[in-house]
Amino acid sequence: KIDFAGILSELGLKNINPAFSTGKLDAGKGKRTIKEIFSPVDGGSISKVYFANDEDYDHVIVTAQKAFEEWRQWPAPKRGDIVRQIGNKLREHKDALGKLVTWETGKIMQEGWGEVQEMIDICDLAVGLSRQLHGFTMHSERPEHRMYDQYHPLGLVGIISAFNFPVAVWSWNAMLAAVCGDVCIWKPSEKTPLTAVACQNIIKQVLKENQVPEGVFNYIIGGAEIGARLSEDSRIPLISATGSTRMGKKVGEKVGARLGRSLLELGGNNAIIVTEKADLDLAIRAIVFGAVGTCGQRCTTTRRIIVHENVYDVVKRRLKKIYNDLPIGNPFKQGILVGPLIDKAATENYLAALKRVVKEGGKLITGGTVIESREFKTGTYVNPALVEAKNEFSTVQEETFAPILYMIKYSGPVIEAIKIQNDVKQGLSSSIFSNDIRETETFLSHFGSDCGIANVNIGTSGAEIGGAFGGEKETGGGRESGSDAWKVYMRRQTNTINFSSKLPLAQGIKFDL
Ligand code: NAD
Numbered sequence: 001k002i003d004f005a006g007i008l009s010e011l012g013l014k015n016i017n018p019a020f021s022t023g024k025l026d027a028g029k030g031k032r033t034i035k036e037i038f039s040p041v042d043g044g045s046i047s048k049v050y051f052a053n054d055e056d057y058d059h060v061i062v063t064a065q066k067a068f069e070e071w072r073q074w075p076a077p078k079r080g081d082i083v084r085q086i087g088n089k090l091r092e093h094k095d096a097l098g099k100l101v102t103w104e105t106g107k108i109m110q111e112g113w114g115e116v117q118e119m120i121d122i123c124d125l126a127v128g129l130s131r132q133l134h135g136f137t138m139h140s141e142r143p144e145h146r147m148y149d150q151y152h153p154l155g156l157v158g159i160i161s162a163f164n165f166p167v168a169v170w171s172w173n174a175m176l177a178a179v180c181g182d183v184c185i186w187k188p189s190e191k192t193p194l195t196a197v198a199c200q201n202i203i204k205q206v207l208k209e210n211q212v213p214e215g216v217f218n219y220i221i222g223g224a225e226i227g228a229r230l231s232e233d234s235r236i237p238l239i240s241a242t243g244s245t246r247m248g249k250k251v252g253e254k255v256g257a258r259l260g261r262s263l264l265e266l267g268g269n270n271a272i273i274v275t276e277k278a279d280l281d282l283a284i285r286a287i288v289f290g291a292v293g294t295c296g297q298r299c300t301t302t303r304r305i306i307v308h309e310n311v312y313d314v315v316k317r318r319l320k321k322i323y324n325d326l327p328i329g330n331p332f333k334q335g336i337l338v339g340p341l342i343d344k345a346a347t348e349n350y351l352a353a354l355k356r357v358v359k360e361g362g363k364l365i366t367g368g369t370v371i372e373s374r375e376f377k378t379g380t381y382v383n384p385a386l387v388e389a390k391n392e393f394s395t396v397q398e399e400t401f402a403p404i405l406y407m408i409k410y411s412g413p414v415i416e417a418i419k420i421q422n423d424v425k426q427g428l429s430s431s432i433f434s435n436d437i438r439e440t441e442t443f444l445s446h447f448g449s450d451c452g453i454a455n456v457n458i459g460t461s462g463a464e465i466g467g468a469f470g471g472e473k474e475t476g477g478g479r480e481s482g483s484d485a486w487k488v489y490m491r492r493q494t495n496t497i498n499f500s501s502k503l504p505l506a507q508g509i510k511f512d513l
Helices: 004-010 054-071 076-092 094-105 109-129 168-179 193-209 224-232 245-257 280-296 309-324 344-359 414-422 437-444 485-489
Strands: 034-038 045-050 145-153 156-160 183-187 217-219 238-242 261-265 270-274 302-308 363-366 385-388 404-410 429-433 453-456 490-498
Touching: 004 094, 034 193, 045 193, 054 156, 054 183, 054 217, 076 094, 076 109, 076 168, 076 193, 094 109, 094 193, 109 168, 156 168, 156 224, 168 183, 168 193, 168 485, 183 224, 193 217, 224 238, 224 245, 238 245, 245 261, 270 280, 270 414, 280 302, 280 309, 280 404, 280 429, 302 309, 302 414, 309 363, 309 385, 309 404, 344 363, 344 385, 344 404, 404 414, 414 437, 429 437, 437 453, 485 490
Parallel strands: 156 183, 156 238, 183 217, 238 261, 270 302, 270 429, 302 404, 385 404, 429 453
Antiparallel strands: 034 045, 145 490, 363 385
16 A cells, blocks of 8 residues: 555645745746646646746746855865765655655656665765865976866756656766756756655755755756756756757757757667577566566667577567566556556557558567556556567667567677667667677677667666766767766866976977067
């Protein structure tokens, strides 16, 4: 039994929720629209939220600008201490926030909790990072000179996020940005604003107890128009945008036009290569988790499998059997592995893509239908589809944000499979299943996978936060989370110091006055 009223009460979401972070609804003026948020789980209303208007937007930006002046003066490890306390608060509310993620997005509860765990993990990473924002030192070509580079806080960071990871994407950006001395303005997806308000409510107490200036962590609830305003706003040096390639192109153009910095995390068209040397037991499990997990709504979802002709039939038979038995249903129920799509429009896209691919010559092996019954009356529950197809089909070339898995056959050496894998416009995640080191090393080599993520004997989805996350080509080129991804949130400065009594010039240039 889920205590829905308890979740709303614990996360402060009972009434109509504010349009922006400070919650002072009289701060901005003008009328606001109220939107009711419905759950894809049962179609029921969860709560209501205001959408921000133009005055709200300006109020948030000005508050954030003021906050930055103060926040950047805090020593980085002190900022890290705030992030440590935020991580602890998230631990306290992991259960309720994870359930709200399930309620608002429809992902199964294990994944809802997993998403909150990812937020906690990035807080831990950011705390350590707060003592390691280091640059390099170099040897100068000039005597009695010293050179080094250092990183300074950048300023305001706009975070535009997608519905499918409604809170983790914010934390990947916001926690790193916070230790770097930046302030954040988060525009969550209009489909999942409640989880954003809940996050702010969770961290509010930490911010108050530690006298963190108002405006370090902001959100603005609204649609694409708020995202567009952020992209055009030259007061915001960095826009980090996660979502479709269509959206990323618009944001990239706007930010580029003002020579701002953008970090784009866009759509994927991820493939798993299964060679004849693969451990098929491992491969099948990874394929199913990657293809149907989150109902096919992860940027790293496995959309294509490229299978060697010698093992193709056995892979097809085994997948078909599993697909026919998938536990689909209410994501709050234990044992369910596939919940609903986010909304009816997503179901329509799913059906339309299947129709198109069949018209192009694809063959539906199983699935591909909407589940309609008394229990499933939302029109958001579908049977994941397995389709035999060719890589060059225009439908296969696109990302359909739903559980459609395309099976593609290859013959010959592994390089043939890699060519097929790379022959799409996106470049996010990729995997190979093989126990042959020549095949796996070819896949990882400079003439192998062209994706930002390339895995061996694990699937395409479920990245750890320790690595840099992101992809190439139409996936946008951005990197978030671990490794040295923090550098994008700071401005780099090179310093040369002369402690001699002369003024020698670089490159031996003579300029005698
Ligand atoms: P979407 O592009 O419809 O919306 C994402 C966000 O962009 C929302 O907040 C939306 O309001 C905003 N937006 C839309 N148009 C905009 C515009 N013109 N200017 C500024 N902001 C705008 O995406 P979605 O349906 O919420 O999410 C699914 C997509 O996100 C998929 O393509 C998926 O692959 C991608 N995604 C990518 C990653 C990644 O890390 N690469 C992670 C999660 C999701």
